[in-house]
Amino acid sequence: MTNTELTATVAPPRVPGPASPYQGDIARYWDGEARPVNLRLGDVDGLYHHHYGIGEVDHSALGDTEDSVGEKKLIAELHRLESAQAEFLLGHLGGIGRDDTLVDAGCGRGGSMVMAHQRFGCKVEGVTLSAKQADFANHRARELRIQDHVRARVCNMLAMPFGTGSAAASWNNESSMYVDLNDLFAEHSRVLEVGGRYVTITGCWNPRYGQPSKWVSQINAHFECNIHSRREYLRAMADNRLVPQAVIDLTPDTLPYWELRATSSLVTGIEDAFINSYRDGSFQYLLIAADRV
Ligand SMILES: C[S@@+](CC[C@H](N)C(=O)[O-])C[C@H]1O[C@@H](n2cnc3c(N)ncnc32)[C@H](O)[C@@H]1O
Ligand SMILES: CC(C)=CCC/C(C)=C/COP(=O)(O)OP(=O)(O)O
Numbered sequence: 065m066t067n068t069e070l071t072a073t074v075a076p077p078r079v080p081g082p083a084s085p086y087q088g089d090i091a092r093y094w095d096g097e098a099r100p101v102n103l104r105l106g107d108v109d110g111l112y113h114h115h116y117g118i119g120e121v122d123h124s125a126l127g128d129t130e131d132s133v134g135e136k137k138l139i140a141e142l143h144r145l146e147s148a149q150a151e152f153l154l155g156h157l158g159g160i161g162r163d164d165t166l167v168d169a170g171c172g173r174g175g176s177m178v179m180a181h182q183r184f185g186c187k188v189e190g191v192t193l194s195a196k197q198a199d200f201a202n203h204r205a206r207e208l209r210i211q212d213h214v215r216a217r218v219c220n221m222l223a224m225p226f227g228t229g230s231a232a233a234s235w236n237n238e239s240s241m242y243v244d245l246n247d248l249f250a251e252h253s254r255v256l257e258v259g260g261r262y263v264t265i266t267g268c269w270n271p272r273y274g275q276p277s278k279w280v281s282q283i284n285a286h287f288e289c290n291i292h293s294r295r296e297y298l299r300a301m302a303d304n305r306l307v308p309q310a311v312i313d314l315t316p317d318t319l320p321y322w323e324l325r326a327t328s329s330l331v332t333g334i335e336d337a338f339i340n341s342y343r344d345g346s347f348q349y350l351l352i353a354a355d356r357v
């Protein structure tokens with residue numbers, strides 16, 4: 065036997081690596097992420113989110129002291145607004161039955177997946193580039209004894225391990241700014257059944273402003289992402305058999321979350337970029353729900 069034949073015989077199965085050096089960087093970013101603003105909010109009730117909040121602040125729920133009691137109340141309120149955001153997204157998935165399968169593209173630590181299962185009783189499959197996040201989400205699913213219904217995998221959302229037409233609905237919750245939108249919507253369109261629903265909540269730059277503002281560039285640099293414009297979303301959907309059923313500007317609904325977060329001890333330094341860009345109109349927080357036709 066030659067050396068080449070020997071190597072071929074004993075070579076271990078190939079584990080696919082990241083599809084690009086950029087995806088490798090993003091996987092490392094989320095593997096290393098442990099910001100208190102995310103972990104302490106998740107600790108409130110075990111739903112761990114990596115997205116932002118919507119809705120009015122309930123000032124009666126906030127303490128009037130800046131001690132640990134006041135901080136605990138503020139954290140619970142920020143978390144309530146983040147969970148309200150996920151409920152709003154799930155509310156646009158349409159009529160989902162217990163036998164359906166949902167796909168969370170860019171699932172993070174899995175908070176939205178758990179909420180989706182609790183709401184619909186169905187299967188929820190998630191993909192993330194980060195092995196740490198997938199482990200975290202699967203650990204939470206086991207703790208909740210829903211591991212038969214909620215599962216996260218380490219996988220590129222542009223090539224998901226799900227059959228054609230296998231999902232009743234799919235979504236991106238603040239995860240579409242890491243990929244090319246044409247590639248992304250082509251993949252959702254493949255995975256969704258005809259008549260299925262796609263929903264995204266995303267931050268996008270506003271073509272009415274002209275080009276990405278300095279605040280948008282700051283957010284891109286902060287998260288190593290590439291925020292798309294509203295126009296790009298609608299064009300890429302139209303090109304991939306996704307027909308918008310609702311386009312909702314959530315910008316006024318997310319500003320209270322940011323204004324409250326800016327007063328907390330858990331600030332990360334990106335708060336002003338969000339507040340300024342939402343206020344000057346250069347950036348928008350949007351929900352887009354689309355029918356797969
Ligand atoms: C801001 S987090 C959002 C997490 C989650 N959707 C949530 O609402 O909590 C962005 C997520 O997108 C994922 N992501 C980015 N690019 C991806 C890709 N090409 N394939 C799969 N996941 C990706 C990251 O791994 C991360 O989990
Ligand atoms: C709306 C936009 C542009 C989102 C970019 C994607 C992103 C990083 C979302 C929040 O993640 P996180 O919850 O980990 O961030 P933070 O630590 O700031 O709470």
Ligand SMILES: [Mg+2]
Binds near residue numbers: 116
């Ligand atoms: Mg967060």
